[in-house]
Amino acid sequence: MRVEHWARVGQGTRCSVVLCAAALALACHEPAVPPIAPAPAPPPATSALPTASAAAGASASASALPAGPVTGATFDDDVAYLSRHGAVKVLSAPSGAKVAISSDYQARVMTSAVGPSGQSLGFINRKFIEDGKTGTQFDNYGGEDRFWLGPEGGQYGLYFAAHQPFSFENWQTPHGLQEGAWTITSETPDSVTFGQNMTLANYGQRLFRVQVERKISLLSAAQAGERLGMAVPEGVRWVGFSSSNRLRNAGPDAWQESSGLLSIWILGMFAPVPGTRVIIPFDSSAKGEIVNDRYFGKVPTDRLLVSDKGYLLFKCDGQYRSKIGLGPARSKSALGSYSEPAQLLTLVLYTKPKGATRYVNSMWETQSAPYGGDVINSYNDGPPAPGKPSLGGFYEIESSSPALALRPGEAATHEHLTFHFSGPRAALEALAQKVLGVSLSELPPG
Numbered sequence: 001m002r003v004e005h006w007a008r009v010g011q012g013t014r015c016s017v018v019l020c021a022a023a024l025a026l027a028c029h030e031p032a033v034p035p036i037a038p039a040p041a042p043p044p045a046t047s048a049l050p051t052a053s054a055a056a057g058a059s060a061s062a063s064a065l066p067a068g069p070v071t072g073a074t075f076d077d078d079v080a081y082l083s084r085h086g087a088v089k090v091l092s093a094p095s096g097a098k099v100a101i102s103s104d105y106q107a108r109v110m111t112s113a114v115g116p117s118g119q120s121l122g123f124i125n126r127k128f129i130e131d132g133k134t135g136t137q138f139d140n141y142g143g144e145d146r147f148w149l150g151p152e153g154g155q156y157g158l159y160f161a162a163h164q165p166f167s168f169e170n171w172q173t174p175h176g177l178q179e180g181a182w183t184i185t186s187e188t189p190d191s192v193t194f195g196q197n198m199t200l201a202n203y204g205q206r207l208f209r210v211q212v213e214r215k216i217s218l219l220s221a222a223q224a225g226e227r228l229g230m231a232v233p234e235g236v237r238w239v240g241f242s243s244s245n246r247l248r249n250a251g252p253d254a255w256q257e258s259s260g261l262l263s264i265w266i267l268g269m270f271a272p273v274p275g276t277r278v279i280i281p282f283d284s285s286a287k288g289e290i291v292n293d294r295y296f297g298k299v300p301t302d303r304l305l306v307s308d309k310g311y312l313l314f315k316c317d318g319q320y321r322s323k324i325g326l327g328p329a330r331s332k333s334a335l336g337s338y339s340e341p342a343q344l345l346t347l348v349l350y351t352k353p354k355g356a357t358r359y360v361n362s363m364w365e366t367q368s369a370p371y372g373g374d375v376i377n378s379y380n381d382g383p384p385a386p387g388k389p390s391l392g393g394f395y396e397i398e399s400s401s402p403a404l405a406l407r408p409g410e411a412a413t414h415e416h417l418t419f420h421f422s423g424p425r426a427a428l429e430a431l432a433q434k435v436l437g438v439s440l441s442e443l444p445p446g
Contacts, residue, residue, distance in 0.1 A: 072271055075100070075113030078120040082110060085129055089192055091218040097239035099218050107182040107194035107214050108143030114237035114422050121239075121346075121420050123269040123394035137171055139178040140391055145243045145418060147214055148177055148265040149200065150400055152362035154370055156260030157203045166364035168384045174200045182214070191217040197250065206259045209251035215244045219417070227349060227417060230434050236423035246413045249406035256405065257371065263360045264401040264414035266350070267379075269394045271318075273342040275446050278314040278378040278397060279335065281436050286329040292374060295323035295363065296384075303380075311438050314378050315446065318393035321382035325374030328357050328402075334435050335376055335397060338428075338443070345428045347435050349417040350376070350399035358403045371403050 073081075079100050082088045086104035096115035100122075102108055111122030122144030129141055152159045153166050164170040176198030186193045193215040200208045219240035225231045232238050245264050255261050270276075282290055291312055293299040299322045305313040314324055316337065336347040352375060361373035377398040381390050401414035421428055425440055432440045 072273070073120045073124075074117055075111060075120045076116050078111050078122075078124050081126065082124070082129075091190055091192070091216075091241075093190075093218055093220070093239070095221075095237070097218070097237075099216070099239065099241045101192055101216050102141075102143070103184055103192075103194060104181045105141045105143060106178060106180070107147065107192075107196070107216070108141065109145035109216055109241060109243065109418075110141075110143045112144065112239045112241060112418070112420065114239050114420060118237070118422070119273075119342075121270065121344075123271040123392065125392045125394075128392070134179050135175060138173045138391060142269050142392070142394070144268045144270055145216070145241070145416060146267050146269070147212065147243070147245055148267060149174070149210075149247070150263040150265040150362055151260075151360035151370070151373065153364035154361050154367040155203055156206075156360070156370055157362070157364075158200055158262075160203055160364075162203055162205050166366075171364075174198075176200055185213070190220070191215055202260045204260055207251070208255070208262060209249075210262070211248040211250040213246040213248075217242050217244070219419075224419065228347070228419070228431065228435055230430065232421070233423070233427045233430050235427040236421050236431075238419060238421045240417065240419040242415060242417040244413060244415045246411050247401075247404065247406075248411035249408055252408055254405070254407045257403070261360060261371070261403040261405055263373075263403055264412070265398065266400075266414065266416040267396050267398045268348065268416075268418055269396050270316075270337070270346065272316055272393070272395055273339045273344060275339045275341045276316045276337055276395065277339075277443075277446055278312075278316050278337045278395070279432075279436055279438055279443075280312040280314065280324075280326060280376065280378065281310055281332050281334070281438060282312065282326060282330040283332065284310040288327070288329055290326070290330055292325045292327070292363075293322070295325070296321050299324060305444065309438075309442075311436070313443065313446075314380070316378065316380045316395035318381045318390070318395060320380060321384055321390070323377060323379040325362075325377040327372065328352075328359060328375050331375040335378075336432075336436055337395075337397065338432070338440060340425065340440075340446075343422055343424060343428070345421045345431060345440075346397070347419040347421070347431065348397050348399065349419075349435075351401070351413075351415045353402060356402040359400060360403045373400075373403075375400055 089101045091099045099112045100110045111120045124142040125140045151157050182194040182196045185195045196212045224240045303315040333352040334349050358371040359373040361367045361370050379396040381394050404412050
C-alpha cells in the first residue's frame with residue numbers, strides 16, 4: 001500500500017508526491033499533539049470486534065474488473081477538487097481501492113472508491129467548501145467518516161446553548177468539533193493517526209476537557225476477511241477502511257451521570273445513488289421499542305419498513321429530512337445500505353461492548369431517560385421546513401459508544417468500519433446474508 005500527498009500549490013495548481021514505505025516522514029506539520037498517556041485503569045467501553053477463525057483474501061480476478069457503475073463524480077475528480085482547497089492524503093491498495101483523508105477538515109475520511117476511475121462514494125459538499133465559511137451552525141464539508149461527540153440534544157446535550165429551546169434555529173455544532181486542522185501524529189503506508197485537544201460545554205454548562213486520538217486505516221484483504229467472517233466473493237470490487245477513535249478525559253474531574261456524560265459518535269455521509277435504502281437488522285427476540293423514528297417527526301410508512309423477518313428498510317434519497325435509531329437491546333453490530341441500480345452494497349461494523357446498556361440520548365427535548373439513547377442511527381437529509389434549503393442532500397450511517405463515565409486520565413475507544421462492494425447481486429448476496437443476515441433477493445421493491 002502507499003500514501004499519496006495531494007496539496008494546493010498556488011492558484012489552480014496541485015501536486016502529488018508518492019512516498020514509498022521506506023521513505024515516509026513527517027514534515028511541514030504543526031507541532032504534534034502530545035501522545036495520549038496510558039489510562040490509569042482499563043477503558044470501561046472498549047471491546048474487540050468479532051473476528052472469524054481465519055482471515056481470507058479477496059478474489060484475485062476482481063482487480064481486472066471494471067470499477068463499477070459511475071453515477072456521479074469519480075474518486076480522482078473529487079481528490080483533484082479537494083486538493084485545490086487543502087492537503088489531501090490518499091491511501092491506496094494494490095487492488096486499486098483508495099481512501100482520501102483530510103487533516104484540514106478535522107481528520108475526516110472524505111471519500112473512498114473501489115478504484116481510481118470508480119465512483120466517489122463519500123458525500124463532498126462542494127458548495128460549502130467553495131463558500132469558505134467556518135463557524136456556521138454546521139460546517140458541512142462532507143466526509144464518509146467524521147468524529148463527533150454525543151449527546152446532541154437534551155439537558156446534557158452539546159449542540160444547544162444553555163436555556164435555549166431545542167429547535168433547528170438554536171442548533172450549533174460545537175466549534176471544537178468542526179473548526180481547525182487536526183495534527184498528524186504518525187503515518188504508515190496504510191494508516192494515518194491524528195490528535196486533537198478540545199474543550200466543550202454541555203446544556204447544563206458542564207465543561208469537558210478532552211484529548212482525542214484518531215487512526216484511519218485502509219484494510220487489507222486479510223483484515224476484511226477476518227472482520228466480515230468470509231472472503232470477498234469473486235466478481236466483486238471493494239474498499240474497506242476503519243477509524244479507531246480514542247477519547248481521554250483530560251480534565252481534573254470525573255465525568256458523572258448527574259452532570260452529563262459523553263459518547264464517541266462516528267457519522268458516515270454518503271451521496272445517495274438511485275434506489276438507496278439503509279438496511280438495519282435487529283434482534284427480534286428483544287423487548288421494547290424496535291426503532292425510534294420520532295427525531296424530526298414520525299417517518300412515513302413509505303420511507304420506513306419494519307420487516308417481520310428482523311430488519312428495517314429506510315429510504316435514503318437526500319430529499320426528506322428524517323432520522324431513525326435503535327437502542328442497545330435491539331441493535332446488532334452491523335448495518336448497511338444497498339442500491340440495486342448501482343450494484344452497490346455498503347456495510348458498516350462497529351464496536352458494541354457486550355452488556356452495555358447506557359447510551360446518551362440525543363433527542364431534541366428535555367429527557368426523562370438521558371441514558372436511554374440509541375447505539376446506531378441513520379439520517380436522511382432534506383429541507384428542515386418548507387422553503388428552507390437542506391444541509392446538502394446526503395444520507396448518514398452512524399454508530400456510538402456507550403456513555404463514558406471516565407475518571408481523569410482515563411480513556412475509551414470506539415471503532416467504526418466501512419466497506420463498499422460493487423458487483424452483481426448474486427455476488428453481493430453472500431456478503432449481505434453473512435454480515436446482515438438479510439437476503440437482497442428477498443427485499444421488497446423500493
